Amino acid sequence: xxxxxxxxxxxxxxxxxxxxxxxxxxxxxxxxxxxxxxxxxxxxxxxxxxxxxxxxxxxxxxxxxxxxxxxxxxxxxxxxxxxxxxxxxxxxxxxxxxxxxxxxxxxxxxxxxxxxxxxxx
Numbered sequence: 001x002x003x004x005x006x007x008x009x010x011x012x013x014x015x016x017x018x019x020x021x022x023x024x025x026x027x028x029x030x031x032x033x034x035x036x037x038x039x040x041x042x043x044x045x046x047x048x049x050x051x052x053x054x055x056x057x058x059x060x061x062x063x064x065x066x067x068x069x070x071x072x073x074x075x076x077x078x079x080x081x082x083x084x085x086x087x088x089x090x091x092x093x094x095x096x097x098x099x100x101x102x103x104x105x106x107x108x109x110x111x112x113x114x115x116x117x118x119x120x121x
Contacts, residue, residue, distance in 0.1 A: 019044065037066070
């Protein structure tokens with residue numbers, strides 16, 4: 001289960017809740033598989049230490065369809081990134097092969113020039 005969150009700012013004029021230490025809690029976005037894309041208030045040190053445990057949902061409970069759409073989009077993005085990495089790797093392999101051929105040709109020419117110098121001069 002993936003556990004991550006991101007911080008964003010709020011455009012709502014409602015007062016932002018404060019954590020147990022009296023600090024304003026930023027809005028974060030959950031990317032866990034059970035609540036993908038759902039926003040919440042989390043203490044400034046949320047997920048860095050057990051003492052920063054303030055948590056309050058910002059968004060209402062989403063419909064199941066919403067979570068399914070986000071999960072599918074995340075999966076498609078992961079597949080696209082994987083495909084891009086594979087394409088990049090294949091391009092690098094092709095470049096390395098071309099360089100290898102050039103090096104072999106150059107070495108062959110050097111060997112021919114050393115062992116079979118032009119004797120017509």
